[in-house]
Amino acid sequence: MKLLTDAMHHLQIQYTDEMLEQFQKYMDFILEWNEKVNLTAITDKEEFVKKHFVDSILCGGIPQVSKANKIIDVGTGAGFPGVPLAIIYPEKEFLLMDSLNKRIKIIKEITDEIQLKNISVRHGRAEDLGREKDLRECFDLCVSRAVANLAVLSEYCLPFVKVGGWFAAYKSAGAEEEIKNSLKAITMLGGKLQQTQTQNIPGFDLEHPILLIEKVNKTLAKYPRKAGTPAKEPLK
Structure with missing residues (x-):
């Protein structure tokens, strides 16, 4: 845990x-x-702390994250970045969603066991859940570490964000070309890339640019497209 406290x-x-x-x-x-x-x-605990816990909280302290009250983690996998963020922000409300029900059930069981009371979970594909009335454009912030092209990820995530809210996308270093090619798609979905935040912690060798995309317009009703389409035919 010293690695975590140092970070x-x-x-x-x-x-x-x-x-x-x-x-x-x-x-x-x-x-x-x-x-x-x-x-x-x-499975190595030191690597786990670095690459799951510390990497997840790299957006901690960014004003757009600090000010958000209702947050969704799209494609949470084993609970990242949602669970670490929920631990450091107990006053905020988190919804973790994933397309694999088995993972979601495990996350729910573990977070109940460790008494993490500000998390709820939802099973489903982003393309389907993004059309649900109780989820669409309801969140102050969407976070995602999911491995997907930014244009695809934006179609998954921006429909959940209310106008005036933010989408924080964790991307790999060297994604400049991908970002440039996704700007039109982001605009089509109601977003605007405002800044890129890179947190470098000495000794951690973590370089995850966090793209901060503001939701400036409502997402058109035709987005997200049906399940599978965004990945097969990214918006251009």
């Missing part, structure tokens, strides 16, 4: 002993479940 000091994130205990238990439970269900390829 939080650098990012100026306040934490308590209870939060550290929740982080520890979440990692232990995920690694235990991982022996039965494929949740993560990272």
Whole structure:
């Protein structure tokens, strides 16, 4: 946990002993479940802390994240970045969604076990859930570490964000060309790329640019398109 506390000091994130205990238990439970269900390829605890916990909280302290009250994590996988963010922001409300029901059930069981009360979960594809009345344009912030082209990811995520809200997309270093090619799609979906935030923590070798996309217009009713279409035919 010292790796985690060092990172939080650098990012100026306040934490308590209870939060550290929740982080520890979440990692232990995920690694235990991982022996039965494929949740993560990272099983070394030091690497787990760096690449799942620290990487997830890199957006901590960014004003657009700090000010959001209702947050959705699209394509959460084993709960990242949603669970670490929910731990450091107990006052915020988080919805974690994923297309694999088995993962969602495990996350729910673990977060209940560690008494993380500000998380709810939803099973489904983003293309379908983005049309649900109780989810569409209801969130102050959408976060996603999902591995997808930015144009595709924007079609998954921006329909959930209310006008005036934000989409924080975790991308890999060297994604400049991908970002440039996605700007038209972002505009079509009601968004506008405002800035890229890169947090470098000495000694961690993590370089995840976080793209901050503001929702400036409502998303047209035809988006997201039916399940599978955004990935097969990205908007251009």
